[in-house]
Amino acid sequence: MKTLKGILLLSLLSSTYIQAQDQVIEQLLKANPTYFKQLTDNPAKYRLQILYTQIDRDVDNKPKFTTHAYRVDANEYFYPASTVKLAASVLALEKINQLKIDKNTTFQTLKNRPTQLEVLTDTSAANGLPSIAHYIKKILLVSDNEAYNRLYEFLGQKNFNKIMANKGFEGVRFTHRLQTSIPLLENQYTNPVQFVNDQGKVIWRQKEQFNKKQIQSPNPLQTILGKGVMNDSGRVIMHPVTFGFKNAFPLQAQHDFLKRLMFPASFVAKDRFKLTDEDYRFLYRYMSEYPTESKKPSYSADSTIGPAYCKFILYGGDKNAQLNPDVRIFNKVGDAYGFLLDNAYFVDFKHQVEFMVTATIYCNEDEIFNDDKYEYDTVGFPFFKHLGEVIYQYELKRPKSNLPNLDYLKFTYSD
Numbered sequence: 288m289k290t291l292k293g294i295l296l297l298s299l300l301s302s303t304y305i306q307a308q309d310q311v312i313e314q315l316l317k318a319n320p321t322y323f324k325q326l327t328d329n330p331a332k333y334r335l336q337i338l339y340t341q342i343d344r345d346v347d348n349k350p351k352f353t354t355h356a357y358r359v360d361a362n363e364y365f366y367p368a369s370t371v372k373l374a375a376s377v378l379a380l381e382k383i384n385q386l387k388i389d390k391n392t393t394f395q396t397l398k399n400r401p402t403q404l405e406v407l408t409d410t411s412a413a414n415g416l417p418s419i420a421h422y423i424k425k426i427l428l429v430s431d432n433e434a435y436n437r438l439y440e441f442l443g444q445k446n447f448n449k450i451m452a453n454k455g456f457e458g459v460r461f462t463h464r465l466q467t468s469i470p471l472l473e474n475q476y477t478n479p480v481q482f483v484n485d486q487g488k489v490i491w492r493q494k495e496q497f498n499k500k501q502i503q504s505p506n507p508l509q510t511i512l513g514k515g516v517m518n519d520s521g522r523v524i525m526h527p528v529t530f531g532f533k534n535a536f537p538l539q540a541q542h543d544f545l546k547r548l549m550f551p552a553s554f555v556a557k558d559r560f561k562l563t564d565e566d567y568r569f570l571y572r573y574m575s576e577y578p579t580e581s582k583k584p585s586y587s588a589d590s591t592i593g594p595a596y597c598k599f600i601l602y603g604g605d606k607n608a609q610l611n612p613d614v615r616i617f618n619k620v621g622d623a624y625g626f627l628l629d630n631a632y633f634v635d636f637k638h639q640v641e642f643m644v645t646a647t648i649y650c651n652e653d654e655i656f657n658d659d660k661y662e663y664d665t666v667g668f669p670f671f672k673h674l675g676e677v678i679y680q681y682e683l684k685r686p687k688s689n690l691p692n693l694d695y696l697k698f699t700y701s702d
């Protein structure tokens with residue numbers, strides 16, 4: 288496999304062409320009414336947003352990007368769900384590199400408040416101990432919520448948001464842990480954490496962090512959604528719900544984040560993530576690995592998890608999907624509150640096809656939150672499956688002057 292350092296030498300800075308809302312995606316959708324007519328007849332209802340980037344290589348394998356947009360609007364809020372976990376994974380690697388600590392070092396989460404969780408062991412790891420590397424594996428393989436929460440605590444709410452803003456990702460708001468029912472204020476506090484070496488000695492400790500400034504939407508009216516919400520006792524309270532204090536990760540920011548991650552050489556040095564070549568290989572492997580291929584952690588005992596569990600584009604997350612052996616998808620998905628998302632870089636090694644697609648769709652017909660009545664299976668997953676199929680077929684026929692060399696993205700998926 289070619290080294291990433293070698294790939295970096297191939298490209299100093301590629302040209303990027305971004306076409307604002309154009310007709311390419313709309314034409315693809317309307318050319319396939321069997322799949323998409325329900326959505327294209329009323330895209331606002333489904334809060335549909337799509338970004339699709341075509342990639343063309345020159346003779347030196349340097350990429351040029353042409354991005355097409357459909358209804359992309361930073362002011363049309365969607366809940367980003369688990370897509371925030373990719374940012375946490377990358378920034379956690381950056382931080383541990385700055386600390387000069389190996390990502391496989393034992394990482395302990397302590398507690399300083401009643402709402403906080405202490406974590407000293409991890410039975411899913413080969414050595415039974417938690418680490419930044421193992422948390423990232425679980426995030427990328429099955430979108431593990433607790434793994435994300437540990438990285439959120441490592442980064443600290445204030446710094447997590449500050450770093451994303453400093454990197455130029457606009458409209459981003461990371462305000463809370465996932466799948467935990469605690470007050471907003473408690474998410475401003477993040478646990479004390481420490482790294483411990485093989486001899487049991489603490490080599491670095493971070494005190495509890497507190498973000499004094501509560502993070503919220505600058506445009507709260509744009510985050511008011513729905514008609515009602517089901518409370519913990521199962522009763523539906525009829526009133527709109529505000530997402531102004533919840534996470535936000537606009538589609539353009541997600542797409543740009545993935546592009547910067549997958550194509551570091553296409554950005555000037557100051558804009559690249561502070562990752563090593565090995566870090567990139569580590570992320571690429573687990574972004575593209577199927578959970579059924581993993582040994583540690585192992586998911587063989589979980590009957591709900593199939594190979595395509597976190598692959599919405601092309602496969603619709605279908606447990607019984609027939610996988611294309613020539614395709615790997617480097618991505619991060621999300622689903623919550625009726626929103627489905629995928630942020631993906633698609634590669635077909637046999638036919639030398641590559642493209643990026645980031646999309647979100649809202650599947651909540653009754654507009655009631657927390658009632659678990661979301662049209663994921665009937666609307667959302669089929670949309671992503673067919674969107675992947677249509678763009679893939681389009682790319683197979685799209686003329687290219689130079690076919691890409693994608694060998695550096697091939698991995699042996701075995702622990």
